[in-house]
Amino acid sequence: MSEPAIRIDHLHVRFDEYYVLQDIHAEIQEESFVAIVGPNGAGKSTLLRTLLGLVIPTEGNVTIFGKEPRNVPADRIGYVPQIKTMDRSFPAQSIELVLTGLNRRWPWTKSKEDYEKALAALEKVGAAHLAKRALSKLSGGELQRVCLARSIVRQPRLVMLDEPATGIDAVGEADMYRDLELYRREAKATVVMITHDWHVAMHHADRVLLINQKQISFDAPSVALSEENLRRAFGHIGHEHGLLSLVKSNG
């Protein structure tokens, strides 16, 4: 069997005296689409930040394509951050943000070649017409598409997304997942996505990792999501009117 895209082994992350993640184990195979779901404060974002190399594990190991996250060439990973944390007052055009994905620097000048690559990435997500538009003038859905273009412009083998549907409407969300899926198939890329949205996890991912109380409490193909499994994963029925009813409504 080939080396998994991501291997997480006995991972613990502690901030001061407080454990945010405890004893996480997982392997994510190449070309798969994995959704990491869980309630607020479960440790989802910390796990993603660990995979990006922004958080150093307190114990255990994380490898991406067989290397420690900080040692993986940056062009092999595309990252789509939460747009709600972005500084949209920053004076910039969309194409400049896409160019950061290509050169890992804010552009002072744009070479013709780079400009065309960035424009092609915007075209792929149906946002070429936004190239010269100021970030402050983009809607949530438009900014999310620009961020997706930024992450795929370098043709990464792994795309990581942090709550990509936050702050965008249903149409923008559907467009974004369609473009992401197209890229995944075309580039044979692996996708890891943080979301609190069970609809999204069930409909787009082929595997779901549920993090609850700092640990993975459910790890199975998304088709295996059921009321009983969720009840086991959460260890209580406090979510009955929320998550479980959602699962029921989705059959």
Next chain:
Amino acid sequence: MGEILSLPFMQRALLGGILVGILASYYGVFIVQRGLSFLGSGLAHAAFGGVALGLLLGAEPLWVAAIFTIVVALGIAWVRLRTNLGGDTTIGIFFAVSMALGIVFLFMRKEYTNDAFAYLFGSILSVTERDLWMTAIVCVLSLFSWPLWKRWSYATFDRELAQSDRLPVVRDDYYLSILIAITVVAAIKVVGIVLIAAFLVIPAATARLMSPTFRLMTILSVLTGVVSAVCGLFLSYYLDVPSGATIILLQAALFVSAMILKTLFRHKA
């Protein structure tokens, strides 16, 4: 005009004004866009502590102030990184402690402190060759650091995104803090400790109003800084008013003009 420019003190003042105009307005874009406008005030007051220490030790005040201000700038950056205190809180603590130290140093000197007040309000016409050397050193350092504009800008836009792209954001921040600290000290003679913060903020804020891109913001900020320094210097000479204050008032006039222009264009659009 030719006659004024033939005066050595005026030549030094003009050169000092232009260099400080370039430096302060260049670093100002990062200060303004990162929401750290208070940093200019904090470092200026740290420089006061350094000047007072220099006067107490009988050493060249600006060189002592440079070291003192760098230490404070690194301290501010370090505390901001290590704690979850807001930037304004951290700067406020260092600001007050530096001022307190400055007052104690001046008290310990037990001499007339008129020269300390000259640093507070600036005296561009008393810029010496040695002062120009310090400014020139910062200019050379900044020139060599020019490629960092792209990294500083990226981290200014989104720190975590830049870190995820393997940029050494923390190291870059410390280096930026050092350069801003020396720029503040270099600007003391030109505008004075009391007004340095304005020199770091107003040109960049003016440029921000007119710029759709960060690159244009940087260019316009530097132009605003240089034009206001040169015009302010000549204006102060002819009107016989303090040069530092004249430069800042001119910058404020440019800011108001930019606001009016922006409002007019918005209504027409």
